[in-house]
Amino acid sequence: MIPPTRDTNPFSSCWLGPAGIDYVASDGNTPAVVTELLAAHQWRGQIVGNHGVGKSTLLGSMKHCVQARGREWVEFRFYSDWKLATAWDLWRTELHNNSLLVIDGYEQLGSVARAIVRWRCWRSGAGLLITTHAAVDLPLLVEVRPNEQTALAVFRAVVGGRTTPVTEDDALQAFHACKRDIRQMLDKLYDQHERHERAEREAKRQAKRANSKRPSYVPTPDPPVLLD
Template sequence: MSRVGREPRVNPFSTRFTQPGAIPFRFAAADGRAALVPKLEATRGWGQIVGPHGSGKSTLLATLLPALTGWRVRQVRLDTSHRTLPPDLFDPPEAGSLLVIDGFEQLGVLSRFRVKRHCRRHGCGLLVTAHRSVGLPDLHRTNAAAHAADLIADLLPPDGEWVLNGFDIAARLRRHRGSLREVLFELYDRWERGR
């Protein structure tokens, strides 16, 4: 099939459309984000967002951070290629500070203990994302299965339904242990092969 004279279709599963912050987090209730702010304030800024790899923890953070206007937010993002904290992290924080660490499980046990102790000593909040509980109050637990089909449908252009032919979203989520990110990677590859 010749594409001469036609623009190539952009892959709707490209990371620019699916990365944290590109699409808003989907809450079960309409007031989801608004409900989390007072919940975090009730724990003096201490909380954890817990869920499997690729289930929307970073997306939830990107959706939540603009609503945390009462805090002086300092955000650190850790991943498998970046597991060290900035050296100035342990400087005394300003009053009303909230330390946000995305990927808290990347730190070793002693580093996590040191961060918690620092925040307690200086009276600042600590909000983290992790795959499992790290001993902080639960702010939210992510579950990609609840909204995966709707999110994928929203990403697809009107003529793109073909990419889902024979693709069982729920089965793919189970295969990837709840990681919507991995499912989106698969759909990216299917789109590339099919266009």
């Protein structure tokens, strides 16, 4: 099987990670605006939202804004299958008063781990930026809630003029079917694109097979012999 490319299937997760697409702000809270809020809160804040709504994408789009202000971006990602080695790297990473410790998936950490994170930031003077499903006691920067306009903007950015049988109506239906989860919406559109492509390839194979069964030469009968 030939692996998909962005031209064969624009919805493949291979290139749609947090850094693979720009964040689409549905409420005017662009990465630059959120960075301004973060700075106003002494570089402490939280980005709140459900699974798959774009929190990690917002982080990826904020990185250059934060670095442009002279802050060191120190990021750790904690998902449901995070490893102990990730936590160990977090504990031993050196932080400074110009560092911004960024934790994507803060809800995965237990109360003791959270206390250690906060103590390390307080001790070093580093800032703390987190994403979380439920709000904690940090300044709220933005609650990410994608709407239909967000879904369409993401769809158009992902497709980027490439050919796909998937339509904008398909994207909106997937958006609502996935309960506004943009990540699941893209997964659903990937499957839909693949189904269309497989059906088209199968139709071409069937047509080719039917044509190959037709005789390429049809003999004509000899003309009748006239007897004197």
